[in-house]
Amino acid sequence: MSVSGKIIMVTGAGSGLGRALAVGLTQRGATVIGLGSRDSSLSDTESLIENNRFSCHVVDVSESEAVTNIVQQIVGQFGRIDVLINNAAVYPKVSFLDQDADSWMRTIAVNLGGVANCCRAALPFMMRQGSGCIINVGSYADLAPIPNSSAYAASKGGLHALTKAIGADLGGAYPDILCVEWIPGPMKTRMSNFTGTDPAACVDWAIKIINLPPGRSKSVTFEKDQEHVPKKTLASRVKGKLMFWRR
Numbered sequence: 001m002s003v004s005g006k007i008i009m010v011t012g013a014g015s016g017l018g019r020a021l022a023v024g025l026t027q028r029g030a031t032v033i034g035l036g037s038r039d040s041s042l043s044d045t046e047s048l049i050e051n052n053r054f055s056c057h058v059v060d061v062s063e064s065e066a067v068t069n070i071v072q073q074i075v076g077q078f079g080r081i082d083v084l085i086n087n088a089a090v091y092p093k094v095s096f097l098d099q100d101a102d103s104w105m106r107t108i109a110v111n112l113g114g115v116a117n118c119c120r121a122a123l124p125f126m127m128r129q130g131s132g133c134i135i136n137v138g139s140y141a142d143l144a145p146i147p148n149s150s151a152y153a154a155s156k157g158g159l160h161a162l163t164k165a166i167g168a169d170l171g172g173a174y175p176d177i178l179c180v181e182w183i184p185g186p187m188k189t190r191m192s193n194f195t196g197t198d199p200a201a202c203v204d205w206a207i208k209i210i211n212l213p214p215g216r217s218k219s220v221t222f223e224k225d226q227e228h229v230p231k232k233t234l235a236s237r238v239k240g241k242l243m244f245w246r247r
Contacts, residue, residue, distance in 0.1 A: 001204070001211045004029030007078045008210075009071070011061055011118060012088030014041025016189035017137065017199045019048070021085060024203030026053040033074050035059050035067075035088065061088050061114030062106075064121075071121035080129050083210055084122045086115040087137045089155070091191050096150040104151045111155030112162065119166060119179075131176040133210050136163045138181040138221065160221070167220075176214045181221040182206065183228070 008025055012018035013034025022032045026049050034056040036042045042056040057073075059066050074081055089111045092103055115136055126132030141149060142157030163181040170177055184205060186196030205225035221228040 001207045002029065003083075003207055003210055006030045006082040006210070007033070007074070007080055008083040008085065009033045009035065009074060009081055009118070009122065010085045010087060011035045011114065013045055013056060014038055015045075016191060017184065017187060017202060018085075018087045019045045020199035021087065021203055021206060022054055023048050024200060025207075026051055028203075028207065029053075030083075031055075031078065033057065035061065035070065037061075037088075060110075061117055062109040064117045067114075067117040068121045071118075071125070075125050081122050081125055081132065083133045083135070084118055085135045085137070085206065086118050088114050089137070089152075089191070091149070091152045093148045095148050099151060107151035108155050108158070111152065112158040115159055116162060119162075123166075123177075126177050127174060130174070131214075133177070133212075134166070134179040135182045135206060135209055136180070138163070138183045140183060163221075178209075178212060180209060182209060183221065183223045185224060 003025055008030045010018050010021050010025075010032055013022045013032070014036035018034065018036070022034050022045050025032050031053045034042055034045060034054060036056065036058060037060055039058045042058065046054055046056060057070050059070050061067055071081065090107055092099060092107060094103075096104075119134060122132070122134070136159055138159050139156040141153040142160065145153035160181055163179055166179045170179065182205075184197065184202045187199045187202065188194045188196055189199060205222075208225045209222055
């Protein structure tokens with residue numbers, strides 16, 4: 001599997017999974033443009049990359065105009081964007097009633113609004129070039145929320161729905177543009193209290209998704225490197241049987 005020569009935009013590239021993706025993808029021949037909220041963190045990522053295939057921009061992904069300007073700069077410099085990995089997220093670990101309204105909505109603005117802003121900015125160029133891959137880093141936090149995670153859980157539930165909606169909009173008109181949700185699971189990062197998978201081990205999972213053949217079903221969910229097929233409920237199985245016998 002190769003990403004050599006691809007132009008890949010990674011948000012949240014200043015730490016954790018985003019940093020691991022920036023390092024790993026450039027090592028495999030891709031050019032990575034990393035977005036992050038702090039210059040010092042992005043500089044730390046850049047110091048780990050020795051092949052001049054990494055550039056970075058300080059930007060708040062919740063600010064639509066700023067994101068649009070960055071994407072236009074990327075396309076102006078490189079001529080295209082092959083892959084967008086929406087990884088940027090915040091996770092304030094505080095109970096619903098203890099978190100003030102502004103902080104709660106800030107989480108939604110970054111984790112969900114940031115994904116929407118990046119997709120809205122990048123998709124027109126992918127549609128123009130007739131190909132592209134969008135990977136939205138998701139979570140099962142919305143299905144089984146833990147205490148002190150209401151904003152994060154709600155944002156990830158929204159991301160799941162947004163991914164499916166973008167896939168529906170693309171439909172069959174753009175068979176070579178893929179938009180998927182990717183759930184790598186807990187990782188050894190600050191967000192997961194440094195328990196779980198080494199983020200560097202996740203890079204090959206992302207590359208597998210990037211290299212999916214054209215015409216793949218839109219808006220699917222990948223868990224690690226495997227497509228996640230939800231188990232059908234009894235009601236859905238009965239409905240399926242009824243639809244079959246009505247044919």
